[in-house]
Amino acid sequence: MNRRAPSGAAVLQPAITAAITDAVLAELLERGYARLSMDGVAKRAGAGKSALYRRWRTKQEMVLAVLAKISVPLADPADTGSLRGDLRASVAAVATWLTEPPFSRIIPDLVAEATRAPELAAAIANTVGEPRRALARTNLERAIARGELPADTDLEMAQDLMAALVYWRMVVRQAPVEPDYLDRVTDTILRALGATLT
Structure with missing residues (x-):
């Protein structure tokens, strides 16, 4: 027997969510x-x-949810062997994430805001930064398993190095x-990590 949702129940329609997502990105680009x-x-x-x-x-929760949905999958590591x-x-x-629209304009604005708002900085780290880093860490763990990196490689430092050079430049x-x-x-990066490549 099929049950109908109560007439007052909130139904999150995908088309409306998509329109809101587009609107959030447009507003970030236009207004910051x-x-x-x-x-x-x-x-x-x-x-x-x-x-x-x-x-x-909240606004913060909305913005970071939209950004995470788009930017976290971009960090999904390639397995080239x-x-x-x-x-x-x-x-x-x-490089693509930092330099191509819309993120090329959104990220510097968010970084600037985060320097003035510690709670925003923490939320960005939890919602966007840490999930991206968890995906990137997979590359390094595979390399250790293959013997291309020392077992005691500092994975936190290695992940910083992977992004820092590109971000700074x-x-x-x-x-x-x-x-x-x-x-x-x-x-x-390979030299800095003491990689053993065959």
Whole structure:
């Protein structure tokens, strides 16, 4: 016997969620995190504010849920069969995440906001940063299992290194990136980690 949902039950319609997601990204690009509002997102999405609050309790929760849904899968590590191949794919993914729209404009804004709001910084780390790092850690654990990295490799430091070179060059310095830049980054990381490649 099929039961109908009670008439007052909230049903999260995928089309509305998609419209809200698009609206959040558009508002972040146009207004930045500080000026983004639930009212503005609802208006742009063509939805009532109640549709937003059925999904998320706060602006912060909404923004980070949208960003995590898109950006965390981008860190899913490629399994190329070698540490060098895996690292090259990972640094390329970081470069894409940092330099292509919409994240190329959204991330610097969020980083700036996070420096002024410790609770936002913690939420970004928990919602976006740590899930991305957990995926990236898989590359390094596979390399240890294959004997390409020492068993005592500092995985936290290695993950920082994988992103730091690209972030500093492309986002902080906004320096030119030569065609072989990501290859050189990969080789630098391999040397720094004391990789044994066959």
